Amino acid sequence: MMDAILVVDDEKNYTAVLSAVLEEEGFDTRMANSGHEALEILAREEIDLVISDMKMPGMDGLALLEKIKQKTPEMPVIIMTAHGTVNKAVEAMQKGAYTFILKPFDNERLVMYARKAIEHHRLVMDNQRLQHEVETQYSFDNIIGKSMPMQDVFRTIRKVGPTSATVLIEGESGTGKELVAKSIHFNSPRREKPIVTVNCAALAETLLESELFGHEKGAFTGAVARKKGRFELADSGTIFLDEIGELSPILQVKLLRVLQEKTIERVGGVLSIPVDIRIIAATNRSLKQEVEAGRFREDLFYRLNVVKIQLPPLKQRPEDIRLLVDHFLHKYSAERPAGQAIPQVAPEVERLFTDYHWPGNVRELENMIERIMVFCPGPTVTIDDLTPEFRDQVHNTLHIEGIPADAKLSETLTLVEKKMIVRAMKMAGNVQTKAAEILGIGKSGLNQKLKKFDLN
Numbered sequence: 001m002m003d004a005i006l007v008v009d010d011e012k013n014y015t016a017v018l019s020a021v022l023e024e025e026g027f028d029t030r031m032a033n034s035g036h037e038a039l040e041i042l043a044r045e046e047i048d049l050v051i052s053d054m055k056m057p058g059m060d061g062l063a064l065l066e067k068i069k070q071k072t073p074e075m076p077v078i079i080m081t082a083h084g085t086v087n088k089a090v091e092a093m094q095k096g097a098y099t100f101i102l103k104p105f106d107n108e109r110l111v112m113y114a115r116k117a118i119e120h121h122r123l124v125m126d127n128q129r130l131q132h133e134v135e136t137q138y139s140f141d142n143i144i145g146k147s148m149p150m151q152d153v154f155r156t157i158r159k160v161g162p163t164s165a166t167v168l169i170e171g172e173s174g175t176g177k178e179l180v181a182k183s184i185h186f187n188s189p190r191r192e193k194p195i196v197t198v199n200c201a202a203l204a205e206t207l208l209e210s211e212l213f214g215h216e217k218g219a220f221t222g223a224v225a226r227k228k229g230r231f232e233l234a235d236s237g238t239i240f241l242d243e244i245g246e247l248s249p250i251l252q253v254k255l256l257r258v259l260q261e262k263t264i265e266r267v268g269g270v271l272s273i274p275v276d277i278r279i280i281a282a283t284n285r286s287l288k289q290e291v292e293a294g295r296f297r298e299d300l301f302y303r304l305n306v307v308k309i310q311l312p313p314l315k316q317r318p319e320d321i322r323l324l325v326d327h328f329l330h331k332y333s334a335e336r337p338a339g340q341a342i343p344q345v346a347p348e349v350e351r352l353f354t355d356y357h358w359p360g361n362v363r364e365l366e367n368m369i370e371r372i373m374v375f376c377p378g379p380t381v382t383i384d385d386l387t388p389e390f391r392d393q394v395h396n397t398l399h400i401e402g403i404p405a406d407a408k409l410s411e412t413l414t415l416v417e418k419k420m421i422v423r424a425m426k427m428a429g430n431v432q433t434k435a436a437e438i439l440g441i442g443k444s445g446l447n448q449k450l451k452k453f454d455l456n
């Protein structure tokens, strides 16, 4: 597309000449013979550069410049001045003009200025766009979210990724703790080394101990050979301690020692083996509360809670739901027969999704979309494609006894008000003072309402 230049001068002939020169050089031009006309054109057309005369009746070049800069600060403006108005040209520069050009000038010079100004403008815009994209990135690795808390999470991952700092991730089940842990690892210098996951809730204490620290041959019955523990396997990589809140008191002590001394001891062994490990722990409890309840060691908590990432429940970030739905629709459409289009979600289904409380968070949403993609044959996901259980659940949370879903607030309140007044009057045997007392309002207030509803 050609770059469009708006030429502003009160002398019609002059704008026509300049315009012809610029068009000759491959620019698209618009002409305005006053500041007001210029502003009108700017309001409705895409303009890349304004070249304006300084001296014009009514709104002069300086005033026009100010108006333009208020609306579109990045718009480049070149001011043409005659000798008498040079001091004004300086002022124009201070107010944000790209440059000024002294009349009379040769056309080549103007064309050169125009090219430079447009080029400069383009760079500024590109920069702004890039900046904007960085700031509002809706996904990081495969983590989706545009809500403020998720944007915070992305920022934190970017910051702590390159370090070896211990990270504690808290969040309800299915909020993406494991996803975040992996993202931290893969954004760290350890990415080529393993990330080893240990589920602290899955194993009995003694088993977990040998799982974590390994054991020497003969350390206990069944220990027929020396075995390396997960900490050793994760050496120079990352260990992800999932469900850390479930760790038994004894293992809490042992983990604390690893964190303090950066060495491990195999079960039944005497050697202290140095390890270089990044620790990421996750829990669906509040570890601080576990400490307060005396179930988790405070010293270990502080060692783990160096950097904290709190993943909010999905219900608290409704603006992410739409994005996540799209993400999973794409993800699971890859598994469908080729040529089948990705379904669209009907608006009423989207509304149900935002109303639902999602106790299973993102995992529950993902499972639901996966199921829909298996069973939904059509191009649109409608309410019929949802399970009856889901529809009932949403219905129950939205249902208010005696009030239809599309009721208007003021009408409904008036209706209820009227019904209550009639009832109170009946109960009070039509004695207004008594009825007012029952309703908890003043007598004159009741009187007004009786008149309003025509109940006398």
Ligand SMILES: Nc1ncnc2c1ncn2[C@@H]1O[C@H](COP(=O)(O)OP(=O)(O)OP(=O)(O)O)[C@@H](O)[C@H]1O
Residues within 6 Å of the ligand: 142, 143, 144, 145, 171, 172, 173, 174, 175, 176, 177, 178, 179, 180, 284, 324, 327, 362, 363, 366
């Ligand atoms: N923000 C997100 N963007 C995309 N996918 C997500 C997001 N959050 C979670 N998921 C997906 O949801 C599922 C559950 O996530 P994950 O296993 O990380 O949750 P969790 O917090 O570890 O849950 P739990 O406490 O039950 O172990 C995974 O399939 C994950 O990929």
Ligand SMILES: [Mg+2]
Residues within 6 Å of the ligand: 177, 178, 242
């Ligand atoms: Mg998990």
